[in-house]
Amino acid sequence: EPEVTQTPSHQVTQMGQEVILRCVPISNHLYFYWYRQILGQKVEFLVSFYNNEISEKSEIFDDQFSVERPDGSNFTLKIRSTKLEDSAMYFCASSDWERVTNEQFFGPGTRLTVL
Amino acid sequence: AQSVSQHNHHVILSEAASLELGCNYSYGGTVNLFWYVQYPGQHLQLLLKYFSGDPLVKGIKGFEAEFIKSKFSFNLRKPSVQWSDTAEYFCAVRSSSNTGKLIFGQGTTLQVKP
Numbered sequence: 622e623p624e625v626t627q628t629p630s631h632q633v634t635q636m637g638q639e640v641i642l643r644c645v646p647i648s649n650h651l652y653f654y655w656y657r658q659i660l661g662q663k664v665e666f667l668v669s670f671y672n673n674e675i676s677e678k679s680e681i682f683d684d685q686f687s688v689e690r691p692d693g694s695n696f697t698l699k700i701r702s703t704k705l706e707d708s709a710m711y712f713c714a715s716s717d718w719e720r721v722t723n724e725q726f727f728g729p730g731t732r733l734t735v736l
Numbered sequence: 737a738q739s740v741s742q743h744n745h746h747v748i749l750s751e752a753a754s755l756e757l758g759c760n761y762s763y764g765g766t767v768n769l770f771w772y773v774q775y776p777g778q779h780l781q782l783l784l785k786y787f788s789g790d791p792l793v794k795g796i797k798g799f800e801a802e803f804i805k806s807k808f809s810f811n812l813r814k815p816s817v818q819w820s821d822t823a824e825y826f827c828a829v830r831s832s833s834n835t836g837k838l839i840f841g842q843g844t845t846l847q848v849k850p
Contacts, residue, residue: 625779652836664780664826664840677837712780716836723768725838727780 623647625728627713633734634703642698642731644713653696654714654725655688657681664712670696671718703735738763740829742841749817750849757812757844759827769810770828770838771801780826786810797821819850 655667668678714725743758771783784795791803827841
């Protein structure tokens with residue numbers, strides 16, 4: 622069964638450093654998402670991406686964040702200058718909007734720790 | 737703004753006990769409703785979903801949920817839990833008119849004792 626994959630599973634970085642979190646969505650999917658979950662808090666929507674552009678972003682997704690689909694398979698989330706409060710689990714998801722079911726399939730997550 | 741509230745943060749049950757996890761949402765328009773499960777060390781998986789039609793929906797592993805529009809609720813139920821149901825459960829809402837973002841509740845940790 623196809624699945625969403627994410628790398629790395631755990632990323633440790635120093636405050637102020639740039640990080641890139643990588644995701645490989647399911648191959649025939651058209652819509653891509655990033656969510657994050659700070660420890661003990663809700664899973665929060667960050668951004669949705671379709672047709673090579675952002676379709677919606679949350680207040681969390683400020684100028685420090687960017688997303689890209691550099692090739693036909695990867696979907697990346699970049700944090701330009703990490704802050705302590707960026708420490709969280711980051712989930713990528715993808716869906717095929719054309720289907721009535723429109724389920725979002727989630728990856729296993731990347732745990733980002735900012736020191 | 738849309739929001740989702742899960743009433744139980746941590747539930748402990750013995751095997752064979754019945755389960756009901758509460759979920760209420762706040763949104764005035766048409767919504768799609770989901771329950772996701774995250775087993776220890778695994779990623780979020782869809783348990784069941786409601787889009788339209790019969791408000792009682794059945795999902796995988798014997799779970800079901802009932803959409804009660806008048807109460808803005810979508811409670812998850814299972815008549816008899818197993819140890820393998822130990823996991824975190826998330827209720828989520830999506831406006832049927834937006835780009836697909838999911839609004840999640842805070843999650844309920846279910847611990848089933850053998």
